[in-house]
Amino acid sequence: MIYSDSTKCRFCSTEIDPLAAAEGAALQKKVNDACNLAKVNRHMATAMWGLFLLGFIFGAARLGVVGLFFAVPVSVLVWQIKYGNLQTADPDYKKAKRDRWIALALWLPVGLLQFVVMVLAALL
Numbered sequence: 001m002i003y004s005d006s007t008k009c010r011f012c013s014t015e016i017d018p019l020a021a022a023e024g025a026a027l028q029k030k031v032n033d034a035c036n037l038a039k040v041n042r043h044m045a046t047a048m049w050g051l052f053l054l055g056f057i058f059g060a061a062r063l064g065v066v067g068l069f070f071a072v073p074v075s076v077l078v079w080q081i082k083y084g085n086l087q088t089a090d091p092d093y094k095k096a097k098r099d100r101w102i103a104l105a106l107w108l109p110v111g112l113l114q115f116v117v118m119v120l121a122a123l124l
Helices: 018-054 061-083 091-123
Strands: none
Touching: 018 061, 018 091, 061 091
């Protein structure tokens, strides 16, 4: 990394265009934000499984599953709108895109299971 306010590269002493440096710093910030939000989405979807299992012991945990059932897809949609079209070769961004899909893959089954459990509990 080179500081965006530098006038010369600290490694090779090449002159740095301040506009290009500012644009690069802005892109890197977007990539970092995309990676962070993708991880949050993945952790929320993973937490749904923990809350689902905890719901068999503490019924109130089921409310967390229901809340996250709506929060995860909304958050993934926000990620897609804000960061889905970034043009970067950053390997962390590729991981963030994968984390978004993993969040959805974790979200859907536990949401369906929770729905089945709630229906069965209502019938019994």
